[in-house]
Amino acid sequence: MRVANLTRGTDVADSIRVATSMRDRMVGLLGTSADELGDGLLIEHAASIHMFFMRYAIDAVFVGADGRVTKTVPALQPWRVVWWARGARNCLELPAGRIAQSRTAVGDAIEVTPVPARPQ
Numbered sequence: 001m002r003v004a005n006l007t008r009g010t011d012v013a014d015s016i017r018v019a020t021s022m023r024d025r026m027v028g029l030l031g032t033s034a035d036e037l038g039d040g041l042l043i044e045h046a047a048s049i050h051m052f053f054m055r056y057a058i059d060a061v062f063v064g065a066d067g068r069v070t071k072t073v074p075a076l077q078p079w080r081v082v083w084w085a086r087g088a089r090n091c092l093e094l095p096a097g098r099i100a101q102s103r104t105a106v107g108d109a110i111e112v113t114p115v116p117a118r119p120q
Contacts, residue, residue, distance in 0.1 A: 001042060002115050003092060007108035010101075012061070013039035013094060015115055020044050029054065029093055040094040042112065047088040054078040059099040061110070062088035069108045074099045 003012040016039045019025045025043050034056040043049070049060060060073040062085035071085035075096045085091070092110075104110075 002113050003040075003042070004111045004113070005102050005104050005108050006111050008103045008105075010103055012092070012098065012102045012104060012110065016040045016042050016092070016094075018042045018044065029058070034095070037093075037095055040092060040098070043091045043093065045089065046091040047086075048082055048084050049076075049091055049093070050081045051076055051078050052081075057096045059094040059096055061092040061094065061099065061104055063090050063092065063110050065089045067110050067112075069104060069106050069110055072099050072104060072106060 062071040070087040
C-alpha cells in the first residue's frame with residue numbers, strides 16, 4: 001500500500017505492509033530490526049500501541065476513519081506506550097524521521113491506496 005499526505009502533497013510511504021489479522025496486529029513490528037521495517041506498517045483498528053521488546057524508535061501516525069491524522073508521535077522509543085489516540089482507527093508505524101520528512105501534522109488528510117502490481 002502507498003500512503004500520501006493529501007494536505008501537504010507529500011509521500012508518507014511508498015510501500016507499507018498492512019496488519020489486518022488479530023495476530024498480525026498484536027505482533028506488529030516485534031522481532032524486526034530497523035532495516036526490516038522498510039517503509040512501515042499499517043495496523044488496522046489500533047488506537048493505541050506499545051513498544052515493549054522493540055529495539056528501535058519509530059514514528060507513529062494515528063488516523064481516524066475519515067482519513068484525518070488524529071495524533072502524531074515522532075521518534076517513539078522502545079518500552080514506551082501510546083495509551084490512546086482519541087478518534088484514531090488505524091496506526092501507521094513508520095521509520096523514525098518520516099513525520100518530519102513528510103511534514104505530516106494533526107488534521108492532515110491521509111490517503112492509503114494499493115500499489116499497482118508490477119508486470120511480469
